[in-house]
Amino acid sequence: MTAHPVGAPPRRPLRVGPHALLVEVAGGEEAQALHAELLRRRAAGTLPAVTEIVPAARTVLLDGLADPQALAADIVRWDVPPLAASGGTPVVLPVRYDGADLAEVAALWGVAADEVAGIHSGLEFRVAFCGFAPGFGYLTGLPAHLHVPRRATPRTAVPAGAVGLAGPYTGVYPRSSPGGWQLIGRTDAVLWDAAREPAALLAPGTRVRFEVSA
Amino acid sequence: MTGSGTDGPMSETDDRTTGTAAGPPALTVVRPGALTTVQDLGRPGHAHLGVGRSGALDRPAHELANRLAGNPAGHATLETTVDGCAVRAGTAVTAVVTGAPCPVRVDGRPVAWGAAVRVPAGAVLDVGRAAGGLRSYVAFAGGLAVPPVLGSRSRDLLSGLGPEPLAAGAVLPLGAPCGPPAHADAVPWAGPPVGGLVLPVVLGPRDDWFTPAALRTLARGAFRVAAASNRIGLRTEGPALERATDGELPSEGMVLGAVQVPPDGCPVVFLADHPTTGGYPVVGVVPEAELAAAAQAVPGTPVRFVPVRG
Numbered sequence: 001m002t003a004h005p006v007g008a009p010p011r012r013p014l015r016v017g018p019h020a021l022l023v024e025v026a027g028g029e030e031a032q033a034l035h036a037e038l039l040r041r042r043a044a045g046t047l048p049a050v051t052e053i054v055p056a057a058r059t060v061l062l063d064g065l066a067d068p069q070a071l072a073a074d075i076v077r078w079d080v081p082p083l084a085a086s087g088g089t090p091v092v093l094p095v096r097y098d099g100a101d102l103a104e105v106a107a108l109w110g111v112a113a114d115e116v117a118g119i120h121s122g123l124e125f126r127v128a129f130c131g132f133a134p135g136f137g138y139l140t141g142l143p144a145h146l147h148v149p150r151r152a153t154p155r156t157a158v159p160a161g162a163v164g165l166a167g168p169y170t171g172v173y174p175r176s177s178p179g180g181w182q183l184i185g186r187t188d189a190v191l192w193d194a195a196r197e198p199a200a201l202l203a204p205g206t207r208v209r210f211e212v213s214a
Numbered sequence: 215m216t217g218s219g220t221d222g223p224m225s226e227t228d229d230r231t232t233g234t235a236a237g238p239p240a241l242t243v244v245r246p247g248a249l250t251t252v253q254d255l256g257r258p259g260h261a262h263l264g265v266g267r268s269g270a271l272d273r274p275a276h277e278l279a280n281r282l283a284g285n286p287a288g289h290a291t292l293e294t295t296v297d298g299c300a301v302r303a304g305t306a307v308t309a310v311v312t313g314a315p316c317p318v319r320v321d322g323r324p325v326a327w328g329a330a331v332r333v334p335a336g337a338v339l340d341v342g343r344a345a346g347g348l349r350s351y352v353a354f355a356g357g358l359a360v361p362p363v364l365g366s367r368s369r370d371l372l373s374g375l376g377p378e379p380l381a382a383g384a385v386l387p388l389g390a391p392c393g394p395p396a397h398a399d400a401v402p403w404a405g406p407p408v409g410g411l412v413l414p415v416v417l418g419p420r421d422d423w424f425t426p427a428a429l430r431t432l433a434r435g436a437f438r439v440a441a442a443s444n445r446i447g448l449r450t451e452g453p454a455l456e457r458a459t460d461g462e463l464p465s466e467g468m469v470l471g472a473v474q475v476p477p478d479g480c481p482v483v484f485l486a487d488h489p490t491t492g493g494y495p496v497v498g499v500v501p502e503a504e505l506a507a508a509a510q511a512v513p514g515t516p517v518r519f520v521p522v523r524g
Contacts, residue, residue: 061467
C-alpha cells in the first residue's frame with residue numbers, strides 16, 4: 001500500500017445524489033483494499049444497509065444508503081488494512097495464446113511473440129472491478145513495463161473468450177462484442193452464464209491465473 | 215413458470231405445461247410496436263458484476279398498472295414505446311394500461327385506459343399510439359411469467375439480459391392471478407412534461423471537473439431532449455458544458471440518474487439500463503423520483519436543470 005503524506009486523508013468521500021457515496025482513494029490497490037474491508041464489514045453486520053458496492057479503478061461506490069453523509073463522516077476514520085498478498089485458490093483459465101495482436105504486444109513488451117504466453121501465464125492477477133458487460137473483469141497484476149495502450153481503432157467484433165490487454169489491465173471478453181483491447185489469446189472458459197450460480201466466473205477480489213493450453 | 219422447480223419432488227404434479235386443452239395462460243404477440251419490453255422492478259445488487267438495475271423506466275406507472283390488476287408491484291408488465299403493441303389472450307385475462315395515455319381496444323372496441331379491463335379468450339388487446347408521453351405500461355393479472363434472470367424479468371437493453379423485446383408471434387406465459395383487480399376512483403397521471411422537463415440535479419461527484427461558466431450553463435441553458443434518447447439514457451442537446459480539466463477520469467461506478475457529460479459537452483441523464491461504470495465525469499445526479507417524468511419526455515421537449523448543492 002502506498003504511504004500517503006501525513007495529514008492527507010486516505011480516502012475522500014464524494015456525494016453522489018441523495019443515496020450514494022463515491023469514495024475516492026489513492027490508487028487501484030487502495031480501492032481493492034477498501035472494497036475488501038467493505039465486504040468484511042457487511043458480512044460482520046457493521047456496515048449500514050447498502051444495495052450496491054461497486055469497486056472501480058480508484059474508487060468504491062456505495063449505492064442505496066439511507067444516510068450517505070453519516071457513512072462519509074465515519075469512513076474517513078476507518079483503519080483499512082492493506083490488501084492481503086494471497087489467500088484462497090485462484091481461478092485458472094486455460095488460454096491458447098494466438099491472439100490477433102500477439103505480435104504487436106510482443107513488440108511493445110520488447111520480447112519475441114512466443115514469449116508472451118510464458119510471461120502472461122507466469123503472473124497472478126486479481127479482479128479489481130467489473131464493468132463494460134456482465135462478467136467482464138478488469139484484472140490487475142501486470143507490472144508497469146507490461147502495460148500497453150488500447151488499439152487506436154477498436155474492433156467491431158471481438159469473439160467471446162478473447163483474452164486482451166489495455167493499460168494496466170488484462171481481461172476476458174465474456175461474449176462477442178465490440179472492443180479496443182489488444183488480443184493475445186482465447187479461452188474456452190465460460191465467463192458469464194446467467195443460469196449458473198454464480199453467473200460470473202470472475203467477481204471483484206477473485207484471484208486469477210492463466211495457463212498455456214495447446 | 216418455467217426455469218424453476220423442475221427437479222423438485224413436486225415437479226410432476228406441479229407441471230403447468232401440461233393439463234387443460236387450452237394450455238397454460240399465455241399471450242401471443244400480434245403487433246410488437248416500435249420497442250416493447252418486459253419490465254419489472256429490475257435486478258439491483260449486481261452492479262459489481264457489471265449488471266445494471268434495469269426495470270420499468272416510469273416506475274410509478276408500472277406499479278399502478280400492477281396494483282389495478284391485483285398484482286404485487288414486482289410483477290412483470292409490458293413497457294411500450296410511442297406506438298403501443300397488440301397481444302392476443304390465450305385464455306381470458308384482466309389487463310390494465312397506464313403510463314402514456316393511449317387508446318385501448320379489445321377486438322377493436324374501445325375500452326378504458328387506467329382501469330382493469332377483461333380480455334376474453336382469443337381476443338386481441340390493442341394498446342394504441344401514445345397521445346402524450348412515450349411509454350405505456352400493460353399489466354396482466356398474474357403478471358408475465360417469462361423466466362427470470364438474476365431475480366428479474368426485465369430486459370436490459372445495454373447488457374442484453376432478460377427476455378428479448380417483443381416480436382410478432384412470440385408467446386408470453388402468464389402467472390396465476392393472486393388477487394382481485396383493484397378499483398381506483400381517479401388514476402394519477404402527471405401528464406407528459408409538455409411545457410418542459412425540469413430536473414433537479416444534486417451536484418457531484420465531479421462538478422469540480424467543470425468550469426464555473428459550465429455550471430451556470432447547466433443551470434440556465436436551454437436544453438432539449440435528443441432523439442437518440444433510449445432506456446440507457448436521456449440525451450440532451452443544447453449548449454456544451456466546458457470542462458475545467460483535460461484529464462482522463464479512470465472508470466468509476468455510476469448510479470441511476472447520474473448526469474454524465476461526454477466529450478461533446480451535452481449532458482446525458484442515466485436511466486434504468488445505464489452502464490455500471492463509466493469514465494466520463496458526472497456533474498450531478500437527478501433524484502430517482504424525478505426520472506419517471508424523464509422517461510415520458512418526447513424528443514424536442516425543453517429540459518431545464520436545477521442544480522442543488524448537497
